[in-house]
Amino acid sequence: MSETELQDGLGAANARFDRALLRLDQSAKNLGTRLRQHNRIEVDTQRLVHERSRLATELDKTAARAKRLDDSAHDVSRRLVEAMETVRSVLAKAE
Template identity: 45%
Template sequence: MSAGKSVDAALASLRAAIGSLESAVDARFEREKDHSEIEGEVRRVHADRSRLAQELDQSEFRANRLEEVNREVSRRLVTAMETIRAVLDR
């Protein structure tokens, strides 16, 4: 093989290696981009979960408070009905 053909073959090999390297770098950047997008989505999901958990806690507190108020109203109605019955029975 002549020196010219050896240089041409070496240059072709080098071009192929550089092409492979560029493809690998592009693929790596794409994976990093995808990974970053996934991390962002996970952060959004966690933020939504935290917000929903807080809203659930608040809703449960309101529901418990409404139950307490309902029991108090019921107790007062019973007392009022008993008072009315007592007055009517006289």
């Protein structure tokens, strides 16, 4: 192998090595970016899980309050019917 061929071979190998290092560097940067994105997603996910839990608790409390109001409304309605029947009874006796 001649000196020129050896130099050309070393130059080509050096160029391939440089390209490989650039790809490795870019891959490392991409990995860092993906890790940061992943961490942000994890933080957002935890925030959403916490918010969902808080909203579920609030919904349970609101549903319980709505049930109590519904029960109270039913009781008031029943009492109004009883009162109207009493008034009708009194009016019927007065006639």
